[in-house]
Amino acid sequence: MISSLEKKVYITNSSSICCAGSNNEELFKNICSSKSGIKQIENYFQGHSPSVGLIESENDFYENLELQFSEILETSNLNDFENTLLIIGSSVGGMNHTEKIFLKNKEYQNIDPKLHNINAISHIINKKFKFEDSISFSTACTSSANAIGYGYEVLSKGFYENVLVVGIDQISQTTVGGFLSLGVLSSNSCKPFDISREGMNVAEGIVSTLLQTTATKNSVEVCGVGYSSDAHHMTHPHPDGIGAQKSMQNALKSAQINSSDIQYINAHGTGTTANDNAEAKAIEKLFGQDVYVSSTKSITGHTLGAAGSLEAVISSMVILNQTIPTSTNLKIAENENVLFSRENKKMNIKYVMSNSFAFGGNNCSLIFGRV
Amino acid sequence: MGQNKKLNLEILDWSFVYDKNQIEELNTKELVPKMVTRRRLTRAAKIAIYLASQVNYSNERIIFGSSFGELLATDTILNSISDKEPISPTHFQNSVYNTAISYLSILSGNDNEIMTISSGDDTSKNIFKSGVIKAIDGDELLLMGIETLNIPSIREVNKCIDYLECGIAVRVKITDEKANLQLDTTNNLKIPNSLVELYNVAKSCENGRKNIVEVAI
Numbered sequence: 132m133i134s135s136l137e138k139k140v141y142i143t144n145s146s147s148i149c150c151a152g153s154n155n156e157e158l159f160k161n162i163c164s165s166k167s168g169i170k171q172i173e174n175y176f177q178g179h180s181p182s183v184g185l186i187e188s189e190n191d192f193y194e195n196l197e198l199q200f201s202e203i204l205e206t207s208n209l210n211d212f213e214n215t216l217l218i219i220g221s222s223v224g225g226m227n228h229t230e231k232i233f234l235k236n237k238e239y240q241n242i243d244p245k246l247h248n249i250n251a252i253s254h255i256i257n258k259k260f261k262f263e264d265s266i267s268f269s270t271a272c273t274s275s276a277n278a279i280g281y282g283y284e285v286l287s288k289g290f291y292e293n294v295l296v297v298g299i300d301q302i303s304q305t306t307v308g309g310f311l312s313l314g315v316l317s318s319n320s321c322k323p324f325d326i327s328r329e330g331m332n333v334a335e336g337i338v339s340t341l342l343q344t345t346a347t348k349n350s351v352e353v354c355g356v357g358y359s360s361d362a363h364h365m366t367h368p369h370p371d372g373i374g375a376q377k378s379m380q381n382a383l384k385s386a387q388i389n390s391s392d393i394q395y396i397n398a399h400g401t402g403t404t405a406n407d408n409a410e411a412k413a414i415e416k417l418f419g420q421d422v423y424v425s426s427t428k429s430i431t432g433h434t435l436g437a438a439g440s441l442e443a444v445i446s447s448m449v450i451l452n453q454t455i456p457t458s459t460n461l462k463i464a465e466n467e468n469v470l471f472s473r474e475n476k477k478m479n480i481k482y483v484m485s486n487s488f489a490f491g492g493n494n495c496s497l498i499f500g501r502v
Numbered sequence: 503m504g505q506n507k508k509l510n511l512e513i514l515d516w517s518f519v520y521d522k523n524q525i526e527e528l529n530t531k532e533l534v535p536k537m538v539t540r541r542r543l544t545r546a547a548k549i550a551i552y553l554a555s556q557v558n559y560s561n562e563r564i565i566f567g568s569s570f571g572e573l574l575a576t577d578t579i580l581n582s583i584s585d586k587e588p589i590s591p592t593h594f595q596n597s598v599y600n601t602a603i604s605y606l607s608i609l610s611g612n613d614n615e616i617m618t619i620s621s622g623d624d625t626s627k628n629i630f631k632s633g634v635i636k637a638i639d640g641d642e643l644l645l646m647g648i649e650t651l652n653i654p655s656i657r658e659v660n661k662c663i664d665y666l667e668c669g670i671a672v673r674v675k676i677t678d679e680k681a682n683l684q685l686d687t688t689n690n691l692k693i694p695n696s697l698v699e700l701y702n703v704a705k706s707c708e709n710g711r712k713n714i715v716e717v718a719i
Contacts, residue, residue, distance in 0.1 A: 177586060222598065224620070230580065237584050240658040248570050249599060250622030266628045269571070269599035269620045277617060285635055290507060290719050304583050305576070309594030358615035360607045365542075365595045377613060490595060491604025493616060 140286045141350040141502065143343045144207040146199040147444045149336035150184030151431045158431070159448040163475045165459040167430045169320040169332045176307045181316045183302060184334025184432025192227075192301050192337070193255055199339040200260055203295070207341055215293040217253060217265035218282050220275025222436030222489075224267075225251030227301045234304075252299055263291070269436065272399075274298070275338065276439025276487035276495040280356035282342045283497075294342040298440025302335040306435060313366060321402030321433075322460040323426035324411060324471060331401040334432025338440035351447040352500040354482065355386025361492025367405050368488060372413030375399075375486065378494035379417055382484060386498040392482050393422050393498070395455045395472075397442050399486040400426020401433050406488060411466035420470040425458040439487040439495065446483040446499045453480050506719075509634045512677040513713040514642065516704040517556035519549065520668040520693055523652055528552040534609060542592060544572050545650040545667065546602035553671035554606055559644055561612040562673065563636065564603055567619040567629040567647045569696035571599035577653045602648055625696035626670075627685060630703075634717040637676040646671040649694040664692035670700040672707075681716035683707070 145155060150168030152158030161168070171182045188195055200212075209215065225246045232242050245254045249269040257265065268278045275298025282294035300306075310316050310333055317330035342353065359381060361374030368374065383390060396418070399410055407426075414424055427445050434441050449455060455476040464471050485497045519525045530548045533555055534540040543551070546568065575597040582589050595601075600618040607616050615636075621628040626647045633645045652666040660666075686702040693701055707713040 177588070226576075229576075230583070233580050234584055237581070238658060239655050242659060244570070244659055245622065248622065249620035250569065250624075254622065265621070265624075266619060266632065267621045268618065270616075270618045271598040271600060281617075281632065288635060288638060290635060305579050305589075305594075305597070308583060308589040309579065309591075309597070312589040312591040312594055358617075360604075360613050360616050362607045362611045362613045364608065365601070365604060366591075374613060489600070490598045491600045491616075492607065493600055493604065 137289050138287050138344040140283045140342055140344060140353040141346045142340055142353060142447055143347045143350045144203050144341040145339065145444050146202050147338040147441055148186055148195050149431050149434055149441060150186060150334055155444055155448060162427050162430045162456045165457065167320045169432050171318060176304055176311060179311055180318065181307060182318055182320060182332050183307065184332055185302060186335050196337050197259060199337065203339055203341055209293060212260050212262045212295060215262055215295050216285060216291045217262040218278040218294055218296045219252045219267035220278030220298045220436055220440060221249050221252055221300055222269060222271045222274050223300055223303055223306060224249035226305055227303045230303055230305065270493045271489035271491060272435050272438055273487040273489040273493045273495045274436035276497060279439060279443055279497055280495055283353045283356050286342055286344050296340045296342060296440060298338040298437035300335055300434055300436040302333060307333050315403045317402060320460060321429050323400035323402045323428055324407045324464050325461050326463045326465045328402045328407060331403050332432035334434045336434030336437035336441050338437055338444055340440055340443060346502045349451055350502050351450050352502050354500040355382050355498040357381025357385055357496045359494045363492050366490055368409040370409055372409040374492050374494045375410050375413035375488060376416055378496040379413065379484065382496035382498050388482060390418050391421060393484050394480045395449055395483045396422055396424045397446050397483065397485040398424050398426045399488045400428055402428060411469050415466060415468045420468060422470060423455045423472045424469055425456055425472045427456060429459040442485045443497060446485045449483050450480055450499060450501050453477060508716055508718045510677050510681045510714050510716050511634055511637060511674040513672050513674055513707050513715060515557035515673040516707045517553050518670040518701055518704045520665045522665055525549060525667050543605055544575060544596050544601055546572060546648045547605035549648050549669035550602040550606045550646060551609060553646060553669050557671050557673045561610055561614060562642050562644045563614045564616045564644045564646065565629050565633045566603040567625040568599060568649055569620055569622050569625045569694060570649060570651060571620060572597050572601050573651055574653050623695040626698060626700035630685060630699060630717045631719055633674060637674060642673060642675045644671060644673050647697045647700045649697060663694050668693045668697050670697055670704045672704055677714055679712065679714055681714045683713060683715040
């Protein structure tokens with residue numbers, strides 16, 4: 132339920148780094164040329180060798196975040212962040228830090244609680260940059276999609292002037308081992324929506340997105356957000372995609388457009404049997420074969436809490452380049468009633484939807500539009 | 503601009519529970535009759551289900567918050583990794599910060615928006631802020647904060663919290679009426695700082711009058 136909205140909201144600036152690129156342009160180029168950043172890591176966890184998406188950078192993980200902030204200040208109309216709300220979306224926060232210390236001697240006493248939890252990201256950022264206020268969301272793999280949704284709400288309702296959304300998750304033994312325990316990790320680059328898909332790839336990512344109420348050059352509009360809950364199971368989506376369908380319907384309602392207005396859906400498409408089956412059914416019911424669909428996780432991996440932000444950037448690049456990317460690794464679609472993109476397609480693109488779904492049946496769909 | 507807006511929430515119902523170690527009377531057997539489901543619930547999920555039963559919850563949108571999330575599941579996973587044992591899938595699925603409120607949504611069939619905030623010591627302040635921003639839409643919301651810190655090694659890091667299990671829920675709606683409650687960070691009881699504003703508001707509510715809290719954005 133999103134109403135009482137007063138102002139338009141735009142992504143005016145963004146910066147990303149993940150296994151598939153160290154900036155937005157490189158990322159989109161690699162997506163369109165099917166160049167995946169996912170690599171198999173020998174004996175990464177208890178003798179297992181999963182394929183994961185690691186950031187390759189000379190900088191420390193948080194130095195990359197700091198560089199993104201500096202880049203945004205250099206290329207936006209802001210001199211500082213003192214009139215900006217910081218919104219973090221992360222599923223693991225400082226878990227990597229905790230693991231490193233705890234696994235040395237199985238003790239917690241050297242762990243700073245402020246660097247352990249989700250708010251660790253905000254704590255680290257606030258040492259270097261001053262913000263008007265901050266808030267952190269943690270809803271597993273929808274964390275930064277929900278963060279963008281909240282940014283859209285507070286700006287359109289007139290509560291803040293600027294919002295900086297950070298979607299961020301660092302790979303950890305907990306997440307890799309945890310998804311291994313669920314039996315959903317692939318040892319190859321994932322094949323979303325393919326009949327022979329083997330599972331997902333855990334990955335890491337850092338994405339900063341500046342939201343403002345006045346468009347600048349190369350802005351993309353955030354047109355609407357839809358939230359829902361499956362109310363079904365902690366890890367399995369509703370098999371008929373009912374929750375996914377509701378979040379997409381709510382997003383269309385929020386954006387005040389029809390399903391036929393959407394040209395492309397950047398699907399959640401993790402490559403797991405359960406997600407892709409349910410999401411495809413939901414898309415089929417709402418859109419039929421009238422909209423192009425692809426998942427870009429075969430290139431980026433699943434960046435968990437950062438995925439919503441990363442895919443918001445990809446959706447923005449689709450609009451700015453007027454190009455729908457191909458579905459890398461998709462040979463035979465399990466659901467033939469969905470129009471999966473099979474090549475990069477230049478076309479007139481006005482609206483793009485981005486889906487994010489998470490543990491607990493938490494769903495968020497975002498709609499972006501050409502300015 | 504952000505600090506200039508003040509809006510009021512009417513507290514329609516409220517409930518809170520806390521214990522130095524473990525809250526005993528959560529009525530879980532009655533609230534969750536199926537043992538197979540009950541056995542999977544985390545401590546925070548049991549507290550969430552209990553609190554919801556105390557505030558006339560009827561599948562409203564929920565803003566949930568916790569600074570440290572599912573600490574016991576996280577601790578169990580870390581020990582498994584350290585001991586080179588496989589991670590339990592149940593512990594992994596129960597380790598995300600939205601676990602407690604997701605179990606509530608599953609058990610109550612709530613398919614609405616359910617948000618989880620984790621803002622350290624500012625968690626309950628941000629629950630109120632996001633709650634009032636969303637309540638502008640006109641519906642009633644359930645705001646809830648829970649911490650379950652009672653893990654075996656908690657004494658290694660905890661120096662200041664006396665009450666390791668705490669949960670507070672308030673059901674709210676937006677109002678134009680004058681506030682008689684303020685967000686207050688006084689923490690005489692030594693509960694987790696992340697829950698202080700929620701606890702102080704719930705504790706100050708009185709039957710027989712309208713309880714209205716002012717929230718500054």
